[in-house]
Amino acid sequence: MSKKELRIGLVGVGFMGRTHTNGYKRVSDFFPDLQNRPVLKAVCSRTAATVNAFAEQWGYESVETDWKSLVARDDIDAVDICTPNNMHAEIAIAAAEAGKMILCEKPLSRTLEEGRQMVDAIEKAGVNNTVWYNYRRLPAVTLAKQIVASGKLGRIFHYRANFLQDWTINANVPQGGQGTWRLDVDAAGSGVTGDLLAHCIDTAIWLNGSITDVSAVTETFIKERVHQATGEMQKVGIDDACIFHCHFDNGSLGLFESTRYARGHKALYTFEINGEHASVRWDLHDLNKLEYFDHRDESIVRGWRTIHVTDGDQPYMDKWWVPGLSIGYEHSFVHQVADFLKSLETGEPCSPTFREALETQKVCQAVLDSAAAKSWKGVNEY
Amino acid sequence: MSKKELRIGLVGVGFMGRTHTNGYKRVSDFFPDLQNRPVLKAVCSRTAATVNAFAEQWGYESVETDWKSLVARDDIDAVDICTPNNMHAEIAIAAAEAGKMILCEKPLSRTLEEGRQMVDAIEKAGVNNTVWYNYRRLPAVTLAKQIVASGKLGRIFHYRANFLQDWTINANVPQGGQGTWRLDVDAAGSGVTGDLLAHCIDTAIWLNGSITDVSAVTETFIKERVHQATGEMQKVGIDDACIFHCHFDNGSLGLFESTRYARGHKALYTFEINGEHASVRWDLHDLNKLEYFDHRDESIVRGWRTIHVTDGDQPYMDKWWVPGLSIGYEHSFVHQVADFLKSLETGEPCSPTFREALETQKVCQAVLDSAAAKSWKGVNEY
């Protein structure tokens, strides 16, 4: 109708290509008041058969097999980067130079240096941008942000988070290639640090402010894996596990852990914040719930509250169903699309921007350097 | 491309109109192998402004304000009935007579008599049909069915289920009209029995077989409410709460409870089956999980297992994301659309059919009659 089109060009047809596309396709149904609507103009992947199948399944109007062609098209307003991490910088910089808006999958980049170049390019171009740290926009997590922002917690003492998986315990999982590029250091940049801890760090900075210094340890449990490109056993360059503690600028202590070797956990992302008066905690395996403890409750009936975040006065939930009825993982992407579209109306940035995501890159870099050096690293050094 | 269109005509633009429409719109993205695809041909509601807004938001091609016009259209293959319960029978019978496929929101009907007429009509017409008992198709519930069907539980002793809400505790909630027709006995036929227990009964019959006799009690806690049509205080005709115990044909005991007066429960639907060797239980507030206990486990490490039903080898989950990432309430409708479309390919019925849903109506009728008579009622009498 009277909505303005936002013509999307998607690069990458893997898991994230699916989640983002779903976000674009659903947003107008559930956020009808937005003035812009995404249009699936083009999708790009190197293999013609693959990209054609994806386009047909999801309804993209056209395909490209070279991302440079996609970036060069006049009928694309926004480029969405869903490639392996090693392509983020090159595509983002080119897209920025072409004046496209950019929505980039996290982590922003493999290295801090790449990230800096991306931020420079995007700020020079002045284009709208966001990085898909989607978990911020699960309603329970956004509610945690509201609670923190309200001051209910008082002075913060502790922040702890972990992201535990178990899918790479099998030594036969290869590195490199479709589905397993996350184990290939050239494609991914790092292992769990960039893949999983980056989420934890993004949320932490959002909820609890800057991290000032870190002390980390990493481990690679399985030292060699077959590389899909060569078919040969090759040294594994990524971190299988990473743990670090840190200080936040507000004086609180932080504790972070991530691994792909925690048997029994498929995608357990949890965080907890302990303040003087109150605490909150959350768990991705149970994503509609937020736990909240308030010491100011009457003492004999004081306890952790399990909040089923599905009411209309809780974040985003007026758009969905009725109280008690759960939403899922994918909705976080719908919400990010909605907020990005809204930012086009308001002129406000859509957090996290590339600039904001660069802060997460700094912490990741400090973490990896700390682990390598076996010493504390100040984040401000970066 | 080569998919065959299934042209949908939707009647009703309330909460269920939204859930069904979302099901139609998403199914092809996630079930690409289906040979049919739904097309949102027309939507019908009495008020032009309302139906136009709905059509625009969701992308229906056309609108009607009289359901008879919709049923009469040649370009509609399937009629989806999302009206209040008092319209189900009339529309379904007319649609059947017009040779349309029918997807009818639950409960099938207000009364058993209405339900019988609907089944007669549909069977006479020989049209494809299904009733939206959507909870069957949440993956954890479908997994429970697989477990039961595998024989793992052994002889069944107990089945218990409840559906607890708290939204009508406030005496100022009116009856009748938009959003509150469920409190108006003329529109709804019954209260929690048809609205909530019908779900519990449908699942129970599916998982545990026929119910033979019932003994029930109902209660209406708030006796009078303002009726939206008249603005006047009027006797409440529905059951606010209903409890019954029963025998199943397999010799097990059943226990069911439903209420809208259980403070703290928004939409708590739970069931549990206890067998000789193993038990399963489930909770809608935590819908991705199924709990399973197997007495044959080694004794010192025996316990209830919490299964996070998000793996690719679990029902429907190969269509969605990766292990550990949750789906939500709405996906049950996508799955039912997928199964309905599949049934068009295979020629198999899409359970529950009208005929199968009539069994649930019989139990509901027996329950209401038992409560009124304060005596046991045999289901076979109906």
Next chain:
Amino acid sequence: MSKKELRIGLVGVGFMGRTHTNGYKRVSDFFPDLQNRPVLKAVCSRTAATVNAFAEQWGYESVETDWKSLVARDDIDAVDICTPNNMHAEIAIAAAEAGKMILCEKPLSRTLEEGRQMVDAIEKAGVNNTVWYNYRRLPAVTLAKQIVASGKLGRIFHYRANFLQDWTINANVPQGGQGTWRLDVDAAGSGVTGDLLAHCIDTAIWLNGSITDVSAVTETFIKERVHQATGEMQKVGIDDACIFHCHFDNGSLGLFESTRYARGHKALYTFEINGEHASVRWDLHDLNKLEYFDHRDESIVRGWRTIHVTDGDQPYMDKWWVPGLSIGYEHSFVHQVADFLKSLETGEPCSPTFREALETQKVCQAVLDSAAAKSWKGVNEY
């Protein structure tokens, strides 16, 4: 020191003999302010070897093999009855006539008629008395009572409770004799109704007031078992499972279930009360916790609170350890001993008295009669 002795004569050396004895032995350590202290004067059981071993293990000063001798002793102040149910009435009546205080294991009696005779005897004798419905005195349950009494819940709509076990699923479990007399109707009077539901009913009446009428169903899943007395297969006379719904005098609906055929549940006793403003629920498997929901909490952070009932301002917990440190099942008996001793100081009865426990017997009788007659039974008829 200056404490007065309460000389205990215990009849029965089974499971309950142990729990009560432990209560007597621990109370003075943890309730030092009581003016009376129990002394283990004598224990009685029919087999000399058994009773001697028990006395030696637990420190009873003397033994008897005939309960009549024990009741006749001058150096016994209080008789504690831990026999199978079929001995309760005879011993209690004789003890009352001998002017002894009586602490009787629950259920009060096999039948309502027996119970009436016991109450008559005890009231005629005017002796102190209590019945061991121990679960009332778990701190979380007592806290529930405080919450209800405070009026926090508002008008009550629902009370539901169940007591689920799985230990008799095996068809080889015999009836009669040591450890399995609960399956022998002559010894036990009834099955789960007197054994398990009696607990649920006692708590319910305490928390929610009188039950006015009931509608029940019972089932005996395994119809014949070997009797230990005869070694022969014999009809099972007890109820393996019992379900009933009811009305309370305050207008709320009740729902109760008990079974020994719920695979996976060892001793799952749960109850929940739903009021207009707030609800509470509890689970014996997690006995230090009480869950509480208050609708008056600020809406965006409203949820079920899990109260870890281990603080000094919560019932009984000033006597034990420090916040966060759990107590167990056995402490309920210590608390009942403490309250009984306290009642000797204050002159107040120690609830539940025989008179109060008779109310539970009435409900049990109505339940069994309702199940047999397949009709509602009014409790006031009894």
Next chain:
Amino acid sequence: MSKKELRIGLVGVGFMGRTHTNGYKRVSDFFPDLQNRPVLKAVCSRTAATVNAFAEQWGYESVETDWKSLVARDDIDAVDICTPNNMHAEIAIAAAEAGKMILCEKPLSRTLEEGRQMVDAIEKAGVNNTVWYNYRRLPAVTLAKQIVASGKLGRIFHYRANFLQDWTINANVPQGGQGTWRLDVDAAGSGVTGDLLAHCIDTAIWLNGSITDVSAVTETFIKERVHQATGEMQKVGIDDACIFHCHFDNGSLGLFESTRYARGHKALYTFEINGEHASVRWDLHDLNKLEYFDHRDESIVRGWRTIHVTDGDQPYMDKWWVPGLSIGYEHSFVHQVADFLKSLETGEPCSPTFREALETQKVCQAVLDSAAAKSWKGVNEY
């Protein structure tokens, strides 16, 4: 009867004096087969009124107000040290020289150096000894040990534990004196490291073997508190919070955190071990449960098992009640007494001995030194 007496002399009448005494008093009731039985011969504390009241409440035969007198008595077989940490070394060394058996409350000592002197003394004297790391002997924790020892977990990747409290958040809590000596560095040696992390480390070494090197951070959130001895505001010398990561000798990564500033947690001690095939986790707030995940379970019904550790074939539980009925915190002390008495029969040491507890002191020292130096510390350096 024929049991041999073990005459106990207890030093200290605080919280631990109560838990140990309860252990001595209950052990013979529940472990009747032991050949030794504790006798409460004497208790010692500096203030006559206090120690007399304690002796009267708990039934000690005599009192002392100078621990040297107690150690010098001929009628004492075993000295139990429950004083603040600053007295452990002096008393233990004197008691060892007097040829007494010693049961010492944890942590063994304030400093590693003190601990070394204690071990030297005790080994020179050749007396029986144990340190009260009681949590090992909660049945669920002992079951975890059995599971690990069985090899079910396979290669271990991760060990994580935390111990979270919130009782010192209030700035008005003083340091020094009765109940708050744990905040006084002179009395306690350290803060959460020796008080709480020592438990976590003891369990970890027991379950997962030696820790080789550590990297730690500590924090003191409230820098000054009134000292009870002087009534004046004084610098706080203890650590309020401590976090460290480490390597175990078996190649796994460890992560430990402790604080008294985690609002909402009274005494939350949790640990989790992730192995190649299986994982276990435990939580002190729910101490009768152990969670276990086994990847070898059939995939569609695979999940975390919640084991209610109350069955007779699970550790220690044949001594208590029946399946489903919980025990509490205090039972861990009864079990340690039982195991100590058993060790007198078998001649085997009662773990953890002073020598074993010294390993925990080494890790604690390395942790504190690492935090001070802001660098990794090898445990073998100590």
